[in-house]
Amino acid sequence: MTIEDIGPKPQSFDLETATVENEVYRDVAWTGRYLQLTLMSIPVGGDIGLEVHPETDQFLRLDAGRGLVQMGPAKDRLDFEQEVEDGWCILVPAGMWHNVTNIGDEDMRLYAIYAPVHHAANKVHETAEDAEADEKAGNDEPPAWTVQPAERAADGHA
Numbered sequence: 001m002t003i004e005d006i007g008p009k010p011q012s013f014d015l016e017t018a019t020v021e022n023e024v025y026r027d028v029a030w031t032g033r034y035l036q037l038t039l040m041s042i043p044v045g046g047d048i049g050l051e052v053h054p055e056t057d058q059f060l061r062l063d064a065g066r067g068l069v070q071m072g073p074a075k076d077r078l079d080f081e082q083e084v085e086d087g088w089c090i091l092v093p094a095g096m097w098h099n100v101t102n103i104g105d106e107d108m109r110l111y112a113i114y115a116p117v118h119h120a121a122n123k124v125h126e127t128a129e130d131a132e133a134d135e136k137a138g139n140d141e142p143p144a145w146t147v148q149p150a151e152r153a154a155d156g157h158a
Contacts (some may be wrong), residue, residue, distance in 0.1 A: 003027070005029060011030050019063040025040060025127050026039070027125075031119075031143060034117070039111050044102055051156060051158070054095050058112055061087075064106065070098065071096050075156070075158045
């Protein structure tokens, strides 16, 4: 199933099927003015990467696989740990360092909702390395038509 990010227009699709069938690291499926939906696939032993979004809340939901969530107020103080699996959600408050590691024996498939919008619209990253390179090059910025904080603080990565 291929989902095209049509921007802030009405959209509807089978989210669970799209998530389970997604084979790329991150695929931006829908971008609104205030929030964004991405599909993710994390290989066995892989992770999303330890990061913090100072002004972005996140909701993640697993539709396949098993993971270990770690969160905390500093990258060296991840005092929240929880194993998650199909059907579990992960709520990441803005400013919280977080990582999700695939601890299962199959690709972990999940979707993430960012508020406010966090990535370029209709962006597809085949791998985590592609996503990191795009971010460093400044090629993964939210569209100008999205509503962003007045002064946007930079994300942190470990």
